[in-house]
Amino acid sequence: MFQTNQLLKTIMGVSNAKPSLDSMLATFDRELENFQTLVQPDSESKPRTAFDSPHLTFDDMYMSRLTLPQILSFLPVMLPLRMRMSQSARMYDGKFQPPHSLASPEFVAALENMARSAGAADIRYVRVPRNTIFQHKGIPNEYAVIITVEMDEDKMSSAPSFDAFLEVAKGYGNLARIGNQLAHFMRHSGFAAYPGTALGGLTDYTHLAEIAGLGAIGYHGLLITPNEGTRLRINTIYTNITNLPIQTENEHLWVRDFCAMCKKCMRGCPVQAIYEQPRPRGDGGMQCIDHAACRDYFNQNYGCAICLAKCPFSEMGYEKVKVRFKGNPKAPQFRIPVETLPVVRAVGKE
Numbered sequence: 530m531f532q533t534n535q536l537l538k539t540i541m542g543v544s545n546a547k548p549s550l551d552s553m554l555a556t557f558d559r560e561l562e563n564f565q566t567l568v569q570p571d572s573e574s575k576p577r578t579a580f581d582s583p584h585l586t587f588d589d590m591y592m593s594r595l596t597l598p599q600i601l602s603f604l605p606v607m608l609p610l611r612m613r614m615s616q617s618a619r620m621y622d623g624k625f626q627p628p629h630s631l632a633s634p635e636f637v638a639a640l641e642n643m644a645r646s647a648g649a650a651d652i653r654y655v656r657v658p659r660n661t662i663f664q665h666k667g668i669p670n671e672y673a674v675i676i677t678v679e680m681d682e683d684k685m686s687s688a689p690s691f692d693a694f695l696e697v698a699k700g701y702g703n704l705a706r707i708g709n710q711l712a713h714f715m716r717h718s719g720f721a722a723y724p725g726t727a728l729g730g731l732t733d734y735t736h737l738a739e740i741a742g743l744g745a746i747g748y749h750g751l752l753i754t755p756n757e758g759t760r761l762r763i764n765t766i767y768t769n770i771t772n773l774p775i776q777t778e779n780e781h782l783w784v785r786d787f788c789a790m791c792k793k794c795m796r797g798c799p800v801q802a803i804y805e806q807p808r809p810r811g812d813g814g815m816q817c818i819d820h821a822a823c824r825d826y827f828n829q830n831y832g833c834a835i836c837l838a839k840c841p842f843s844e845m846g847y848e849k850v851k852v853r854f855k856g857n858p859k860a861p862q863f864r865i866p867v868e869t870l871p872v873v874r875a876v877g878k879e
Contacts, residue, residue, distance in 0.1 A: 547587035550580035554729045557614065558666065561731075563623030567667025571659040573811040577666070577729065578820050582828045591694075591831050599691050606698045610727070613705035617724040620712060621669070629719035632770045636718060640674070643714060647707045650679045650757055653741035654773035657732060660812040661740070666731040669723050672773055673732075674711065674766040675741045678703045679757045685843065688834035697762070697832055701727045704764035712766050725765035734763040736814050742776040745784035749794040749803055749836035750817035753784050758842035784842070787854045794836040800826045803836060 554577075561567060587593050595603065644652045653675045662668060684696040708724035715722035725731065735752050739745055743763075744754035751759045785807075795803040802823035807815040827833045837843060841850050 547590070548592060550729065552581075553611075554580075554726060557618040557726050558731070560618050560621035561667055563621060564667075564669055565623075567669060568657065568662065568671045569659065569667050570662035570664055571812060574660050574662055574664050575733075575810060575812055575814070577663040577731075579824070580729070580828075582825045585825060585828055590828050595691075602691075602695060603698070606695060606702055610698060610702040610705060613702065613709055614726055614728065616709055617705060617712075617726060620709075620723055625716060625721065627716075627719055627721040627769050630769045630771050632718075632720065632772060637774060640711060640714065644676055644707060644711055647710055648678060648703050649676045649707050650761060651677045651743055651754065653738070653743050654775045655737050655741040656775060657737065657767070658740065660814070661733045661736045663731060663733070668731050668767045670721050670767045670769045672768050672770055673725075673737060674768060674773070675734075675738050675743065675763065676704065676707055676711070676766070677738070677743060677752075677754065677757070677761045677763050678707070680760045680762065682760060682843070685760050685834060686838050688838040689830040689832070691831055693834050693838070694831035697834065700762040704762055708764045708766055715766070715768060715770075721767070721769035723767040725767070727762075727764050730765065732765060733814065734765060737765065738763050739779065742779045742781070745779065745781040746807075746815065746817070747784060747794070747840065747842070748788040748792065748807060748817055749840065750807075751837060751840070753781070753840070753842045753847070755781070755847040758844075758847055759837045759840045760843055783851070783855075787841075787850060790854075791841060793839050793841060797835055797839040798823075799835065802826070 582590075641652050655673050655675060657668060657671050657673050678700050680696050680700045684692045687693050705724070705727035708727065712722035712724045725734070735746055735750065738752050744752045747753045747759065749759070752761065752763065753759055754761060789806070792805070795801075795805060800822045802819045804817060804819065807817045810816050823833070
């Protein structure tokens with residue numbers, strides 16, 4: 530057990546008493562000190578949700594129970610993920626000076642082809658609202674490329690399990706690999722490109738993905754998309770390209786109308802961490818989860834993901850749910866008003 534603890538801390542690059550994702554992410558965040566100016570968060574922005582459970586010991590965590598075969602399966606996934614996230618962070622050295630800010634349609638087409646060839650499920654674009662930047666963070670540029678990757682249906686249906694946990698880790702690894710590849714291509718073409726940290730980051734990826742029109746956030750706080758349902762992970766690449774083909778309409782917001790009727794995720798949550806109805810936040814987003822209730826179970830049970838597995842959009846598929854739901858005129862509705870996005874501005878670091 531001691532050896533497992535030391536091994537995991539070494540991979541994460543931390544010296545805490547137990548492995549800490551939050552400490553690992555904090556080391557990546559320090560690269561922001563290389564910038565004279567950053568796009569700052571809104572005064573009402575939320576902090577990044579913590580991964581660590583302060584009062585749990587390592588013996589309480591699922592990582593302490595990994596068997597030798599599981600560790601041998603885990604290392605070939607976690608080591609490349611850690612390396613790729615470090616590579617992403619090193620691109621925030623503040624040295625790159627982009628000569629261009631306008632992209633041709635041919636460049637955008639090439640970027641999208643590269644993303645899909647590398648394994649991305651989808652790619653969209655967004656001007657990052659300040660209310661999606663986490664408190665006390667900042668981003669180098671106000672535009673972002675949003676990419677997603679799909680996770681295996683059979684493995685995720687077994688959550689919470691080691692197989693589901695490993696599949697999630699593979700998803701993060703694929704995001705880091707694709708993000709770095711696209712960022713290097715963008716820089717080679719003369720544009721700023723800063724890949725987000727695949728596992729956690731500086732902005733609310735799920736909120737950004739909904740704004741970009743990729744899908745809608747369900748009652749469980751996860752993005753729901755037409756092809757992957759909830760079986761996906763999201764990453765960003767911040768850029769200075771000002772003429773990205775940003776989509777302003779979102780045809781998927783009916784999903785929350787279905788959620789208001791379904792609530793299967795809420796009933797299936799073992800610690801009742803999902804609110805009966807999402808609560809609008811001051812930053813324009815919505816709070817779906819009691820993170821304090823969720824976090825301990827998450828860290829004791831392979832990162833949980835029960836809500837993902839039980840979601841009808843994962844089990845039945847988006848189109849089947851849509852066909853059945855749209856035929857029910859008495860179905861309830863739940864809509865969060867969409868506010869006008871604030872102007873994004875870059876200012877000196879505070």
